[in-house]
Amino acid sequence: MLTKAAVLFNSPGKWEVTELELEPPRQGELLIKMAAAGLCHSDDHIATGDLPVPPEALPIAGGHEGAGIVAEVGPHTPGWSIGDHVVLTFLPMCGLCRWCASGMQNLCDNGARVLSGVREDGSRRMMLNGKPVGQAAGVATFSEWSTVSVQSAVKCPGDIPLEAACLTSCGVGTGWGSSVRSAEVRVGDVVIVMGVGGIGMNAVQGAAHAGAAVVIAVDPVEMKRAVSFQFGATHAVATMDEATALARSFTNGQGADSCVVAIGVTTGEHIAQAVDSIRKAGTCVLTGLPRALDDTSLPISLRHIVLYQKRLQGSLFGASSPSKEIPALLDLYKMGRLKLDELITRRYDLESINDGFQDMRDGRNIRGVITFPR
Numbered sequence: 001m002l003t004k005a006a007v008l009f010n011s012p013g014k015w016e017v018t019e020l021e022l023e024p025p026r027q028g029e030l031l032i033k034m035a036a037a038g039l040c041h042s043d044d045h046i047a048t049g050d051l052p053v054p055p056e057a058l059p060i061a062g063g064h065e066g067a068g069i070v071a072e073v074g075p076h077t078p079g080w081s082i083g084d085h086v087v088l089t090f091l092p093m094c095g096l097c098r099w100c101a102s103g104m105q106n107l108c109d110n111g112a113r114v115l116s117g118v119r120e121d122g123s124r125r126m127m128l129n130g131k132p133v134g135q136a137a138g139v140a141t142f143s144e145w146s147t148v149s150v151q152s153a154v155k156c157p158g159d160i161p162l163e164a165a166c167l168t169s170c171g172v173g174t175g176w177g178s179s180v181r182s183a184e185v186r187v188g189d190v191v192i193v194m195g196v197g198g199i200g201m202n203a204v205q206g207a208a209h210a211g212a213a214v215v216i217a218v219d220p221v222e223m224k225r226a227v228s229f230q231f232g233a234t235h236a237v238a239t240m241d242e243a244t245a246l247a248r249s250f251t252n253g254q255g256a257d258s259c260v261v262a263i264g265v266t267t268g269e270h271i272a273q274a275v276d277s278i279r280k281a282g283t284c285v286l287t288g289l290p291r292a293l294d295d296t297s298l299p300i301s302l303r304h305i306v307l308y309q310k311r312l313q314g315s316l317f318g319a320s321s322p323s324k325e326i327p328a329l330l331d332l333y334k335m336g337r338l339k340l341d342e343l344i345t346r347r348y349d350l351e352s353i354n355d356g357f358q359d360m361r362d363g364r365n366i367r368g369v370i371t372f373p374r
Helices: 041-048 109-113 162-169 171-182 200-209 222-231 240-250 268-277 302-307 322-334 350-361
Strands: 002-008 016-022 029-039 066-073 085-088 126-128 131-135 145-149 153-156 190-194 214-218 235-237 256-261 278-286 311-314 344-348 367-371
Touching: 002 126, 002 350, 016 145, 016 350, 029 085, 029 162, 029 350, 041 350, 066 162, 085 162, 153 322, 162 171, 162 322, 162 344, 162 367, 171 200, 171 256, 171 278, 171 322, 190 200, 190 240, 190 268, 200 214, 200 222, 200 256, 214 222, 214 240, 222 235, 235 240, 240 256, 240 268, 256 268, 268 278, 268 302, 344 350, 350 367
Parallel strands: 190 214, 190 256, 214 235, 256 278, 278 311, 344 367
Antiparallel strands: 002 016, 016 126, 029 066, 029 145, 029 367, 066 085, 085 153, 126 131
């Protein structure tokens, strides 16, 4: 069949909307009619070259955050039915490796294929003029239709709007888990969230949900600071200097219990500011990506780490297991305890994808979402 998709032919490059040939699902696969896809900074990192994809992975159909409806089930694939609503996860879950068996699906060995655009056997499901096209994270949510592995799909209740559900695919779980799991926020804590876009706003939600007494949102964009109060921020400031001083004012000069760094393009200086803002034995969670993955510029004194016993903690999908976390977040949404609809600032059609990413870079969106015809 044919599908319209946003494809990256070069990196750095721009997304180009083109028509691709799509193979039907094989055993262990599903054909998904996409309903909505989130515009996440990670996809922009691929387009700018900050997150390098192997040259052999290009061209690649983009998108890793999305939700849709099962249109066809591959042969000998039990447990799935046409019409099932699904949230797609950019981290495939084999269920067999050491990490999946240890309850850490976010570290599944199959995650090594996220940027390769290929299946386990090296095959691809998309073609352009007879030549193979990769699928970002194995799901390619910037496509009207996508053939995906069941390892990348999580069932979603049919009464939840798919535009809202798609956000749990990456941004919500990543931000929420950064506070709840990686920072281990506790009742009464003072928490700083550095950068309150599509990831950071959910770190604010997570910190508030976990019982933090003070949640300080930090962002140079006034709109984002204003919106952060809807998601549980108690204070919002433009700079880390202000946030650090504020945290110390609540802690007898000690500093915040934790700081989540959720800036779209994270630098060593950002991390140094975050480490300086936390108390002794505090936690700095690194969630945002740098401009270059091999960046080694981290201007942090060992005094902070050794003598003050501060902790630097990385966080991939909020240190959560998608098959457990996504349904749990959707349950909280149904109970009115998690905001999803309010995260969506603007909706775009597929042809406007580059406008959506420009709005993200310009600080106009909390989360932009591509919607597909139903």
